[in-house]
Amino acid sequence: MALANWAGNVRFGAERVETPASVDEVQEVLASATRVRALGSAHSFNLIADTDDTLLSTARLITAPRIDTEARTVTVGGGMRYGELAPALEAEGWALANLASLPHISIAGAIATGTHGSGDGVGTLSSAVAGLQLVTPAGEVRELRRGDADFDGAVVSLGALGVVTEVTLDIEPTFAVRQRVYEKLPLEVALAEFDAIMGAAYSVSLFHRWDAPDVVDQVWTKARGDEAPLLPGSIGEASEQVHMLAGVTPEATTPQRGEAGAWLDRLAHFKLSHTPSNGDELQSEMLVPRAHAVEALRVVRGLAARFAPLVQVMEVRSMRADGLWLSPAYEQDTVGLHFTWLPRQSEVEGAVAMLEQALEPFGARPHWGKLTRLDPRVLAAVWPRLGDFAELARRCDPEGKMRNPFLDRVLTAGR
Ligand SMILES: Cc1cc2nc3c(=O)[nH]c(=O)nc-3n(C[C@H](O)[C@H](O)[C@H](O)COP(=O)(O)OP(=O)(O)OC[C@H]3O[C@@H](n4cnc5c(N)ncnc54)[C@H](O)[C@@H]3O)c2cc1C
The missing domain is CATH 3.30.43 (Uridine Diphospho-n-acetylenolpyruvylglucosamine Reductase; domain 2)
Incomplete structure (x- = not known):
């Protein structure tokens, strides 16, 4: 390996x-x-x-999906990937509410880091968790259900509480999605009509490459139902299948052009059978309260000249608030400002630090699975339940068996 x-x-x-x-x-x-x-x-x-x-x-922790039609849940091994679960659900007439940009990631790894897709009315992937089976560092098997005392702290766990061997996820009857991509939205229109645009379909993403700073290159919409979204401005639909990165052929992307297809073939941007994104890249993301999204984007626009040469594309997504202690959307509707960077680590780290600092006044939370300066002062300020999480981690793992320097930094911030 x-x-x-x-x-x-x-x-x-x-x-x-x-x-x-x-x-x-x-x-x-x-x-x-x-x-x-x-x-x-x-x-x-x-x-x-x-x-x-x-x-x-966790690659071999992949027990076959067990669907509970009454509870509307599915239980799977923690190592299973969304792209493996999705066809099994679809075959039985069921669906997940959302997927991330790619189906290649493991379910337990995604929920441990607060991974999300987009949609004003849709929560993070972590918020779809109805239950967990966890083996604690002492070897005890714990079952946690939504509503249990420690549950809200245990889903976005950063791997600090033990090993998640099974995850139970909410499901719903299968549904069709039509994906359409629109091109060349003036940034000023995007900011002035932000709520209307992000709410124009079940899931909406804005892709901005920053080579022309005042134009958002693409608006990806994923709609349930037949209606084409109504977008403000004279923005036109792409006339053929497109990739969000400049100069990349679109084979890896899921079908567009408004053709209806099952949820699992449209909610992610990338097909399981292809390399997602570019493959040669770094990523970072800051998650800001929805109420400050437009102001935060104006600040990012002001810094564009300094970071643009390193950017492949920025993606703006939305998600509904949840109650999971370390979720990016903990207790607030949230907008993710994601950056796909060129693979130039030290320069990108500098740009990430600059952007994180600039967005501090908005209470921006870093994505746990992407590049971040992991500033303990910021962590303590933006996650009000970090202290409770640190306490939960100490209770589950008194000897610190699951600890590493990344976690030490987070848990120390929560003291
Ligand atoms: C191309 C690409 C596209 C991406 N797109 C998105 C996106 O659309 N949205 C988004 O939010 N993020 C996205 N990400 C980030 C990604 O979703 C997260 O990094 C996520 O954690 C990946 O899951 P993983 O299984 O690879 O986790 P890993 O990187 O393997 O692990 C992450 C953490 O989870 C813990 N963990 C993993 N499995 C378990 C387990 N069974 N029990 C306990 N702890 C566990 C690990 O210890 C570690 O702390 C993307 C990443 C890439 C490379």
């Missing part, structure tokens, strides 16, 4: 890699190691999953 993440910008310092296939085997790995980090599909861009001792790959 490669000891590097998907982007290749992180090499893990693990002494050994274990790939357990059952709860018993997870317990054995936890009992035999001094320090452990779970590793899902390794799509995070920072050192969150790193360890100097044992990496526990």
Whole structure:
């Protein structure tokens, strides 16, 4: 197994890699190691999953999906990827409310970092979690259901509480989606009509490459139902299938042009069978309260000359508030300002620090799975339940078996 993440910008310092296939085997790995980090599909861009001792790959924790039609849930092994679960659900007439931009990521890894798609009325992927099975560092198997005392702290867990062996997700009857892409939206119209545009379809993303700073290159809309979204301004639909990155052919992207298709073939931007995005990139994201989104975007516009040469594309997405302590949308409707960068780590780190600093006044939260300066002062300010989370982590893991420097920094900020 490669000891590097998907982007290749992180090499893990693990002494050994274990790939357990059952709860018993997870317990054995936890009992035999001094320090452990779970590793899902390794799509995070920072050192969150790193360890100097044992990496526990979840690749074989993939029990077959169990659908409960009455409760409207599905239970799967934590190592399963969304792209593997989705066809199994669709075959039985069921769907998930949303997907991230790609279906390649593991379910437990995605929910541990607050991964999200877009949609004013749709929560993060973590908010679809109805239950978890967790093996604690001491080897105890815990079942947590929505409504249980520790549940809201245990979903976006950063891998701090143990190894998630099963996840139960909300499902709903399958539905069709029509995806349409519109091109060349003036930035001023986007800002003036922000709510109307983000609310024009079930899921909306704005893609801005910043080479022409005052024009948003593409608006991706994913609609349930037959109506084409009504967008302000004289913005036209792309006449053919497009990619959001300049000069990249669109084979990897899910079907556009308004043709109806099942949710699993439209909600993600990228097909499971293809490399998502560019493959040669870094990512960062700041999540700002919806109420400050337009102001925050104006600040970003003001800095464009300084970061634009490093950007491949920026994506703006929205999500509904939830109650999960470390969720990007904890207790506030939220807008994500995501950046896909050129793979120039040190320059990108400088740009990320500049943007994070500039967006501090808006209470911007960093994405747990992407590049961030992880400033403890900011973390403490933007996540009001961080102290409770640190306490929960200490209770689940008194010996610090799941700790690594990334987590130490987060938990110290929560003191
Ligand atoms: C091309 C690309 C596109 C992306 N698109 C999006 C997007 O649309 N939206 C978005 O929000 N993010 C996006 N991301 C970020 C991505 O969703 C997160 O990094 C997510 O964590 C990936 O899941 P993973 O399984 O790869 O996690 P990993 O990177 O493997 O792990 C992340 C964390 O989860 C923990 N973890 C993993 N599995 C378990 C488990 N079973 N039990 C306990 N802890 C566990 C790990 O210990 C670690 O702390 C994207 C990333 C890439 C590379």
